[in-house]
Amino acid sequence: MAGRWKNELTWSDVTPKDTWMNRRQLLAGAGAMGLAMTAAGRGEAKINAKKTSYGKGLKPNKLGDITSYNNFYEFGTGKEDPAKYAGSLTTDPWTVKVDGMVDKPGNYALGDLISGMQMEERIYRFRCVEAWSMVVPWVGFELADLLKKVGVQGGAKYVAFETLERPEEMPGQRRGILNWPYREGLRLDEAMHPLTIMATGLYDEPLPNQCGAPIRLVVPWKYGFKSIKSIVRISLVDKEPYATWNKTNSREYGFYSNVNPTVDHPRWSQATERVIGGGLFSAREPTLMFNGYEAEVASFYKGMDLKKFF
């Protein structure tokens, strides 16, 4: 069903989005103002996305949860750092380099790269490897459509992604927290799966900077760190690409990182998760195999030892 999904979902009645924005601007001053101005500056303040049945029955987290509890180490390692410091990131103009084994490589202005893509709302479970979770109403399009547009060549087996490297605007990059730029990768079949999207918005707004503006990956059956933010490069390659957390600590973070309650992190259990926004005394919830997307993706990993290829 197409249309302004904002008017069709029950959370629009309950979410205190406007109240929250005003409060944020009062509380955080310049940081939150930056967020608001960036969205307006991009000239696409409201997004019309096609409503889909993805996430039927899931209750999205409030915008305030989704934008105030983030991992984005380019802006610091604290959960509040991205909301505090990402507001000043310049996201317009934005160029994405597409290279490697593609028919139409190039430096694409973001608008050109995503023109013609079918924008949809996708309400997905989001499970961080740190054993917390949220439900996010993303707005985006299928990565497969973008890959078809640029033309994947025969020998390509993986898609590699890179985040912007701009230490002037990303205070975390002025410290050696990670080997910058942040990089991630997917096998080509994973990248082509219809669940895999490139998000450019959430709720009915352009992505807030702390959530990975102006464009990020979302792979809902994998731990959150695979969902790389603020992407400036997409490469089609034939070898398993560098993946930041996997290379930083391969004992703790695998290349696949499929959500799997039966494979513990070496330092904690993955059997349950803390639902952000669930309140102080809410019980932990059981983590679902492939984060609840088992029916869609389990066949990709048939015959693989998921304890070894975690």
Ligand code: MTE
């Ligand atoms: N992308 C970049 N460039 N830098 C990061 O630090 N953190 C990852 C992922 N993508 C990260 C990133 C991790 S650990 C998680 S859990 C998710 O982003 C968090 O996304 P969210 O803040 O939208 O919830």
